[in-house]
Amino acid sequence: MSAGEAKEYLARREIPQLFESLLNGLMCYKPDDPIEYLESCLQKVKELGGAEKVKWDTFVSPEKKTLPPLNGGQSRRSFFRNVMPDNSNFPYRRYDRLPPIHQFSIESDTDLSETAELIEEYDVFDPARPRPKIILVIGGPGSGKGTQSLKIAERYGFNYISVGELLRKKIHSTSSNRKWSLIAKIITTGELAPQETTITEIKQRLMQIPDEEGIVIDGFPRDVAQAISFEDQICTPDLVVFLACSNQRLKERLLKRAEQQGRPDDNLKATQRRLMNFKQNAIPLVKYFQEKGLIITFDADRDEEEVFFDISLAVDSKLFANKEAAAGPNELDCSLIMDSGDPGYTEFDFEDQEEDQSSFSGYGSTGDFSEDLRKSNIIFVVGGPGSGKGSQCEQLVKKYGFTHLSTGDLLQNELSSLSERSKLIKDIMECGEPVPAGIVLELLKEAMVANLGDTKGFLIDGYPRELNEAKEFESKIGEPKLVFCLDCSAETMSSRLLMRSQSSQHFDSAETIKEGIESYYQAAKPVIAYYEKKAQLCKVDAEATPEDVFLEVCKSIDSFLKNEAAAFSTVMQ
Structure with a gap:
């Protein structure tokens, strides 16, 4: 059996899902005779009708379904990675050994049953075989x-994958699943489906077609973060085709498609929101691929046969060595996305247009302040829980006149606003899922635009938490001038948090605090390394007293402001 066949067999027979459910039962009950317990579980599987009927909590009684994490800081992917057999013949194994038992983590109130979560930790393509050619089609x-x-796909004999159809089929086939019901709601409002979920579905599909010569993926990625995730988890595409189309033409086609097909995500509100998202994300995404020399853009306002003729020339040139050079343009014509005279966004001809704009408070309502934001003094303050970020920001605001923005506070304020977006955030949080990075970035940008004229800069506390967030912020808003890392030991942070917890009404256990600190270290390491490489990072010893930490931070800010003033003086002379 080949590696591809082995993976396909495991996925089709729901074997990882079965193992997961059995392990959950074992970890919950810890039976004296695990063999006898497993035999009884397998008998129950037969009675239920097979592995496909098994859920993550099938062998967990109702009173035990809300399980505390045995050791936090690990994702669902880590759980599957840790429990799979240490067998060198298992396809594309990336890890050498199993960790100690105390590192297991079983999360409650989330859907851990998907085979996809296991697949995330394995290579999509067999490294011993030629990789299929990958073409991404975006627009x-x-x-x-x-x-x-x-x-x-038809011309070159490639396989065709529609990401939208993948998600819609999954939603339809798992209509009773809480997670996918939420994703259906997100898509219906015109927002992007969660990035990791979408990537996982793509990977699962790719693993089912290992022998294809080429694959055309329609409708992915939709922003820079998705592009980075695709490259990190799957591969770098061989070619990206961008179909540039005027706003007015997009609107006309969408209205016509809504009448003909009746897709749930082609409703009026979702259509407007999708166009807004596209307007915001398209230019950074195309520029990202242009820097890598991977993208060719085409004027898609023309007849579809004319467009395809140019695309076929480009594919011949890029992917097949003996063909003539392509005629498609390599530079993005931004006017095709942001026509100044086009009514596509300013007068959308929808009855609910005015209400939609205010209820979502999206990028469309912030105006074009891109240049002002990029020129503003942006300072990130990162550090673990208990490192003193909030206290230092309060003092810096008083001294320098900066605006302090905390993503946690922004989310709480949005939840209290009762807007359409707040309802979406609430649903996501109630399901135990992280708020999508795009929504957090949207809240940040709106808050920054609202304070542009009345501030000397922005102190952004506790952000970015992951590397993708850092790169997306730079793409859509701008680069930070400084990044402060409040460096503090886990022991000191834990001690401070325990003291804070004892003096407040909300008590956090030592285990909960430990999990939060471990989670921070895991996520922050690549972020810190990224800014250290770019020479924007200022590490500050946060073990010292708050006064000493403040003096150290002020020295770096004073030096930066002095250099800024000197540079401005030179320009003015």
């Missing part, structure tokens, strides 16, 4: 991605 909603993708 606005209604730009003709599906039509052109199918034409490419």
